[in-house]
Amino acid sequence: MRRAPGRSFRWGPLIVACVSVSLSAQAAELDWRKLGDQTAELLADVLRIDTTNPPGSETAAANAFARRLAAEGIAAEVIESAPGRGNLYARLPGRGSGRPVILLSHLDVVPADARTWRMAPFAGTREGSFVYGRGALDCKGIGAVELMTMVAVKRSGEPLDRDLILLATADEETGGKAGAGWLVQHRPDVVANGEYCINEGDHIHVLADGRKVVQVGVGEKTPFWVKLVARGDAGHGSTPPSQTAVTRLIRALNKIRRYRTPIHLVRPVETYFAALAPLEKEPLRTRLAHLAVSLDDPIFLAEFARNPRQNALIRNTITPTVLEGSPKTNVIPAEASAHLDCRLLPGEKPSDFLDQLRDVVGDDSISIETLLSFPASSSDADSGLVAAIRRMAAQELGGAPVVPSVTPGFTDSHYLREHGVASYGFVPFVLSEDEEKTVHGTNERVSIENLRSGVRRLVSVLRALPAEPPR
Numbered sequence: 001m002r003r004a005p006g007r008s009f010r011w012g013p014l015i016v017a018c019v020s021v022s023l024s025a026q027a028a029e030l031d032w033r034k035l036g037d038q039t040a041e042l043l044a045d046v047l048r049i050d051t052t053n054p055p056g057s058e059t060a061a062a063n064a065f066a067r068r069l070a071a072e073g074i075a076a077e078v079i080e081s082a083p084g085r086g087n088l089y090a091r092l093p094g095r096g097s098g099r100p101v102i103l104l105s106h107l108d109v110v111p112a113d114a115r116t117w118r119m120a121p122f123a124g125t126r127e128g129s130f131v132y133g134r135g136a137l138d139c140k141g142i143g144a145v146e147l148m149t150m151v152a153v154k155r156s157g158e159p160l161d162r163d164l165i166l167l168a169t170a171d172e173e174t175g176g177k178a179g180a181g182w183l184v185q186h187r188p189d190v191v192a193n194g195e196y197c198i199n200e201g202d203h204i205h206v207l208a209d210g211r212k213v214v215q216v217g218v219g220e221k222t223p224f225w226v227k228l229v230a231r232g233d234a235g236h237g238s239t240p241p242s243q244t245a246v247t248r249l250i251r252a253l254n255k256i257r258r259y260r261t262p263i264h265l266v267r268p269v270e271t272y273f274a275a276l277a278p279l280e281k282e283p284l285r286t287r288l289a290h291l292a293v294s295l296d297d298p299i300f301l302a303e304f305a306r307n308p309r310q311n312a313l314i315r316n317t318i319t320p321t322v323l324e325g326s327p328k329t330n331v332i333p334a335e336a337s338a339h340l341d342c343r344l345l346p347g348e349k350p351s352d353f354l355d356q357l358r359d360v361v362g363d364d365s366i367s368i369e370t371l372l373s374f375p376a377s378s379s380d381a382d383s384g385l386v387a388a389i390r391r392m393a394a395q396e397l398g399g400a401p402v403v404p405s406v407t408p409g410f411t412d413s414h415y416l417r418e419h420g421v422a423s424y425g426f427v428p429f430v431l432s433e434d435e436e437k438t439v440h441g442t443n444e445r446v447s448i449e450n451l452r453s454g455v456r457r458l459v460s461v462l463r464a465l466p467a468e469p470p471r
């Protein structure tokens, strides 16, 4: 049932401070420094819990988050999709004049090779003004900031218009089937009726000249992973027939290698580069502002596509990765296979792309099996949430421009989008290129300044989010 819209004054938490509180029922003064320090402590604690996926074993980390919330009087639930695969869920009630906002992060991390690190990757080391550890940025640092954002709202004594939902899930790094994917299927109540989701995906960038750009991921390319399988007679390597499974596979892969996927400028990508254009000097400024026209110029196109990230944003890509054939030099295998990591632009239909791929291979004896596929999706770049991020940027970041972006990689956001929740990649951290490189790399770290400001920025976004008009 929907609660009655509109503001209601809550006496309890405000009564102590009511001498100084204005009649507009403003939030109690928050100690941002303390919140930041507590965020760093919480992060160091969860970085000490090894959640390398596989196997993940995220329950201990979910429990650590739940204990921190319990200490603030916020009830949390740890939901296991399988033994040890814990997902954290908490909900802070709002005034009911808007659909809920979800803060999403994940608890699992990619492996870390300790030999290449300066410090132990699972020690939660605090050194200088940074917290180090696998997951500091991807994604426990984000989870800690989102959790302390919920704590900050609770401590302020001023509820949000909407319910605030916190989700820290398992299994993102291997596709989310035991995490966000499992939750939307088996516990849809945790995301039910959500209007917006804030997730990893993009962040606040610093340009070479020091200017900041707030990038908000509105779309992602989608993975379409396939396996090519060629078959033939098995035999001895000393007496080869004219065609074998391996030679058929090589022929198919060579056709794929020569094939250039067509240029396709989708709307969210066009909008993204147009929004970046004013930050560039001429003639690039005009070129980016009118990218559809610019890409018709073969010289500009060649230059633009030389950057692998830019190239990935204007076409579907096909990358051969896994190869399998015979395990023995003198044995001709009956089967040889290759995995292709294909990435499709928002709006592309996987079935159309599969037809194209079959045409390119042009060999009916080669089967193409789908390993992973879901529809490509994107969220509205002009939504109330993006407007709230603009307001935050005006207040907290000196009016830094907000650019709706499309990213070549993918996150759990698609599970939420498929469930009708507009999902945005927005990490409230200002990251240099050096810091970005530590994600999935060595000496992963986050600055304490980012943890502190991150909580403040997220609270600012949530407060700026307009309530839904009563229906």
Ligand SMILES: [Zn+2]
Pocket (backbone or CB within 6 Å): 106, 138, 139, 172, 200
């Ligand atoms: Zn991540």
